Structure formats: C-alpha cells, structure tokens
Amino acid sequence: MSTKNKLSLTLRPAMIHECLVVAEEYNKFKDWSQVREEVLGNNLLQARTESTLKTIYGEVSKRLKNLTDAELALMNYSESDAQHLVWLAICREYLFTRQFAVEVLSGYFDKSRFQLYSEDYDAFLNAKAEWHENLDNITQKSRYKSQQIMFKMLVECGLATKNKEILHQNLSPQVKAVIVEKNPDDLAIFPGEYH
Template sequence: MADTKNKLSLTLRPALVRENLIIAEEYNKFKDWNQVRAEVLGNNLLQARTESTLKTIYGEVSKRLMNLTDDELALMTESDADVKHLVWLAICRQYLFTYQFAVEVLSEYFDKSRFQLFTEDYIAFLNAKAEWHSNLDKITEQSRYKAQQIMFKMLVECDLITKEKEILHQHISPKLRELIQQKNADDLAIFPGEYS
C-alpha cells in the first residue's frame, strides 16, 4: 500500500471499467501518459458528450491506472478474467479509504463467514474513520450519501458483491497474484478470500 495517500478521501466516481480498458489499451500502445492523454482527449475515445466530462473521466481513470505497474496494465488488456480485479486494485491503491474498507470490512467479514454487507456497515466504517481524519468529518451529508452509493456501485461493478450486497469469494488468476506479490503482497487483502 506504499502508493496510497496518507489522507483519507472518498471517490465520487464509479469503477468505469470500460473506460479503464480503453485508457489501458492506449497506455500499452504508447507507454507515455502524455501521449495517452492526447489520444484519448483528441479523439474522444471515451465517447463523452462534452469535453469537460471527457477531461474529468480521463483525469480520474488515468490517476487510478498510474498506480498499476506496466505489467499489470498489460495484463488488463490481455486477460478478460483479470480486468475487474485490476480496476479494483487501481482504485484501492489510489484511495486509502477504499483500500481500508476492502481490507477491514469486506475481507474481514468474509474471513468470519459473514457474507452479507449492509449500508450500516459502510456508515459505521466511515464514522469510525472520521474520528481520526478531520477531512472526512467535514464532508456534507449529501457527499457522504453519494460516496456510499458509489462505493456499493463499484463493489457490484467489480464483482466483489452481488446487487443484494452479498460478498463474493474472489479467485485471482495466478499471473495477477504473482504481479501483486512482486509489488506488494499485502494488496491481496483487498480481495475477499484471497489473502493467505
């Protein structure tokens, strides 16, 4: 988790799996983030309706993807089975709050055979973190609610939970496991049932 920020912040964007794939493909072509940005924005590869939306989505997704190694980015475009796991990995490496939620709630619950997740679990986790991080304590109720909605949406999009909020056992491919272990084996703890 060395790449994660010390300050806890909430993501207000969903997983954006399709957009991650498009940007990862461009990165694998050019290996240069400036060139990727020029291609994506210049050709509206994300098919956004407005330029400001295009820039916002590109900014968020590229910021997340920059947390992955070149090998991890290559795997994202080579293995359909690993895409959602890599999107989740990139999000968790970018957002310490999400990383900690994955480890301290999702994986811990799974390890204790508590497979049902409730909205109250998220609220309790956020409140506990807000006691130690003043920036979380200052966010509005509306922002808290939006972040909560997005967290559950991301979990569903990345196939970590069902729409009924049941935690799913994750099966990481041997190749992805190897790549994660090369960078930081502790990152496996963000996948319920995969940390050993």
C-alpha cells in the same frame, strides 16, 4: 497532511470500460502524455463534452498510474482480470477504499459474514471520521453518494452481488503473480484466501 495519507472518498464508479480504453492506449505507447493526447484528441471515451472527457480521463489515468506496466498489460486479458486490476488501482489511489476492502470486505469474509448492509459503511465511515477531520466535515449528501458509489464499485468489480453479498475472489495466476511482485499486501483487498 499529504494527500496520500488523507482519506478521500471516491465519488466516481469503477469506470471499467473507460479503464480498458485508457489501458489499451497505454500498452500501445507506454507514455502517459501520448495516451492523454490520443484519448482527448480522438474522444476515445465518447464523452459528450470536452470538460467531461477531461474529467473522466483525469480520474481514470490517476487510478491507472498506480498500476505497474506488467499489471496494465493484463487489463485486456479477461473480464475478471480487468475487474480485479481496476479494483487494485482504486484501492491504491484511495486509502479509504483500501481500508474498507481490508477491514470490512475481507474482514467480514474471514469471519464467514457475507452480507453487507448500508449501516456497515456508515459505521466504517464514522470510525474513520474520528481520526480524519476531512471526513468529519462531509455533508450527509456526500456520505450517501459515497456509500452508493462504494457499493456500485463492489458490484462492477465483481466483489459483491447487487444484494450486497460479498463474493469469494479467484485471482488468475497471472494477476496474482504481478500483484505479489509489486506488493503482496495488496492481496488483502480481495475477499477470500489471498491474505
């Protein structure tokens, strides 16, 4: 099973600030190897250790490489654009997160059910685990951690409140246009009127 088809849980939060730093470097150089050199060479992510710096850069760049140049160019445009584009990058990298966004966030929103509960995540994970062996084998600790991170990301990306209420998304015309250009189906990850 290829990693793209394998459902992986993201065990790191949205890291919006780090994404903005890396995107800014990419918009300067348009070359990922140059970006890596700049970020690691100058510790632009202000990590305490080199191994932490490499780990964070690795995760952030892996996500951002899912965005087009046009999408990356809008990262520093406004806070909500950055939040939407980081969420888009995460959903393109992690199929599990994308499916949660479409099936749970947007699915509930369409039915005017705006409150999320921990049980919703558990039920979703259990349903996916029936079809994906790697999810069936994760520990309770990893399940709990992935749930905490999912809800944290929803807040960081402006998709839900701290009380787990789903928020209607208003994509800027620029962000909506670049997403539609690449793949209109990606609009379904944003709860609201876009699908």
